[in-house]
Amino acid sequence: MAFQTYSLFVxxxxxxxxxxxxxxxxxxxxxxxxDKLKADFNSSHSDVADGGPIFTERLSSWTERNEKRIILSxxxxxxxxxxxxxxxxxxxxxxxxxxxxxxxxxxxxxxxxIEDLKDLTKLQMSDLKIQRKAVNELFSVLQKLGDTSxxxxxxxxxxxxxxxx
Numbered sequence: 001m002a003f004q005t006y007s008l009f010v011x012x013x014x015x016x017x018x019x020x021x022x023x024x025x026x027x028x029x030x031x032x033x034x035d036k037l038k039a040d041f042n043s044s045h046s047d048v049a050d051g052g053p054i055f056t057e058r059l060s061s062w063t064e065r066n067e068k069r070i071i072l073s074x075x076x077x078x079x080x081x082x083x084x085x086x087x088x089x090x091x092x093x094x095x096x097x098x099x100x101x102x103x104x105x106x107x108x109x110x111x112x113x114i115e116d117l118k119d120l121t122k123l124q125m126s127d128l129k130i131q132r133k134a135v136n137e138l139f140s141v142l143q144k145l146g147d148t149s150x151x152x153x154x155x156x157x158x159x160x161x162x163x164x165x
Contacts, residue, residue, distance in 0.1 A: 026099065030095065030096060030099060032092070033091075033092035033093075033095045033096050034092075034096065036090070036092040037086075037092060037093065037096060040086065040087075040090070040093075055075050055078075058071060058075075059071060059072075059075075069107050069109060069110035069113075070110040070113045070114060071110075072107055072110060073104065073107035073108070073109075073110030073111045073113075073114060074110070074111075074114050076100055076103055076104045076107060077104065077111070079100050080097065080100050080101065080104065083096065083097050083100070
C-alpha cells in the first residue's frame with residue numbers, strides 16, 4: 001500500500017504541478033497499472049515502511065518550480081532505471097514506462113541541470129589550471145550571486161507594496 005501511495009503521490013505532483021492537468025485523468029488510468037506493479041514488486045511486504053518514504057520527503061524542501069523540475073527529473077530517471085529491469089512484456093510496465101518517458105521529456109531542462117551539478121562535483125579543485133580558471137571567474141560568479149539575491153529582494157519589496165496585509 002505504501003509503494004502505491006508514494007508512487008501515485010509523486011506522479012500526481014509531477015503531472016499536475018507542471019501543467020499536465022489533462023494527464024491527471026491519465027493518472028487515474030495508471031492507478032490500475034500501478035496496482036499491478038505493486039503486486040510485481042510485492043510492495044505490501046512489511047519492510048516497505050521501514051525508514052519512511054524515499055522520494056516524497058525530499059520533495060518538501062524543493063519549493064520553487066524550477067527547483068522541483070530538477071529533483072523531479074532525477075526521480076523520474078530513477079523510476080525509469082528501476083523499470084528497465086522489469087518484465088517489459090507486461091502491458092502495465094510498458095504503460096507506466098511510456099508515461100514516465102513523456103514526463104521526463106517535459107522535464108529535460110531539469111536533467112541538464114542535474115548533469116551540471118554532477119560535473120561540478122567532478123572538478124579537481126586541487127588542479128592548478130582549474131584554480132586559475134576559477135579565480136578568473138570569481139568576480140563574475142559573485143556578480144551573478146548579487147544579481148539573483150537583489151532580484152529576490154526586489155520581488156519581495158514589490159509584493160509588500162502591492163499586498164495590503
